[in-house]
Amino acid sequence: MLVILMGKYFGTSGIREVVNERLTPDLALKVGKALGTYLGEGKVVVGKDTRTSGEMLKNALISGLLSTGVDVIDIDLSPTPLTGFAIKLYEADAGVTITASHNPPEYNGIKVWQPNGMAYTSEMENELERILEKGKFQQVSWNDIGELTRADPKKEYIKKALEMIELSKGYKVVVDCGNGAGSILSPYLQRELGNKVVSLNSHPSGFFVRELEPNAKSLLALSKAVKSLGADVGIAHDGDADRIGVIDDQGNFVEYEVMLSLISSYMLRKFGKGKIITTVDAGFALDDYIKPLGGEVARVKVGDVAVAEGIVRENAVFGGEPSGTWIIPQWNLTPDGIFAGVLVLEMIDKLGPLSEIAKGVPRYVTLRAKIPCPNEKKAKAMEFIKREVLENFEYKRIIDIDGIRIENDEWWILFRPSGTEPIMRITLEAHTKKKAEELMEKAEEVVKRAIKSV
Known part of the structure; x- marks a missing residue:
């Protein structure tokens, strides 16, 4: 079964967009409100990476959380691992990192974490999106606004x-x-x-x-x-x-x-x-x-x-x-x-x-390729790719829990839409360089035709 889940806001690693295009202080404020509404009560740890937009987005998100009556522990500049650690240290009900991880500096993002340090699942993110879209946020009176404290868990x-x-x-x-x-x-x-x-x-x-x-x-x-x-x-x-x-x-x-x-x-x-x-x-x-x-x-x-x-x-x-x-x-x-x-x-x-x-460690030949593909074309392009794979590649096994991976005993190819960027990814491995290059040439041709056909 081929499944592609792509929310309006959340991808495979939270929200990640170019700052002041799709990712604005207004959206960060609403995400804070949505998370506070989802939780109902409790406390949330919030940290950010070093991006120049981090303070702006962090403050907007914190404002949204506080408006719902949720308490916030601001750990400010914090690598994602430290945010995860602080959630458990302070026995918080959730955590948020303002980060775009390895993306270029014009990007930033919002990633939400569970009390056990695990990132929010797609089901949990879908619920946040539902609250965001509905726009009916929990809002408390002036004397019940959440408490903001600051901490340093290093x-x-x-x-x-x-x-x-x-x-x-x-x-x-x-x-x-x-x-x-x-x-x-x-x-x-x-x-x-x-x-x-x-x-x-x-x-x-x-x-x-x-x-x-x-x-x-x-x-x-x-x-x-x-x-x-x-x-x-x-x-x-x-x-x-x-x-x-x-x-x-x-x-x-x-x-x-x-x-x-x-x-x-x-x-x-x-x-x-x-x-x-x-x-x-x-x-x-x-x-x-x-x-x-x-x-x-x-x-x-x-x-x-x-x-x-x-x-x-x-x-x-x-x-x-x-x-x-x-x-x-x-x-x-x-x-x-x-x-x-x-x-x-x-x-x-x-x-x-x-x-x-x-x-x-055994060394096999691994090749990777990124092919530009607008997000709105990804689902149909993957349907095209699956038809082409079934008809044109000889393989023993297929795994379609995330994109399409085909395998035999000496090579495998994965076709997968990125959840964080407007690209299609091809990853493959073979025992020889010649075979790997042959497979990549064929795979790239399939993906380019798929995107062009949509």
């Missing part, structure tokens, strides 16, 4: 993290926060762990000097720094630090798929055999690498909320996406690139240099 976060991570010695670590919200926490946690820390792009200015997604291209400066300084590892984050990118001790970017396999295997060693949750865009290397350790892979829709739901449902040991988004259930159900960074250090401490342990 010390508690660091203290708790240090209780869970243990190193036998200190390491030299270079941390690149992309001038995002991780700047106020990630380097400090690494230092408190006993490491010698060198920070790059760790000024929370809201002006980003590199692409925020921590990939091989955007982390060239980090790679050079690790190599020239003789560091043991480089850790990088996106705008709200819910993701992690890793540079090994030789200055090489560790591919997302390889890093996902490594950390999954370490979690199985640390906590015992069990399920590993990942998404439909993850490759076969993970399955092949963790099987000897008693691990079993279960795939879910793309998005951290689907991974978190899968972790809870399967009582899984770990969950992660091949985008550097990891959820460590023993810590929290919020994706956390900052805690992931110190977990990587513990793995290195126990298993050896990253460049050496990474050699054991």
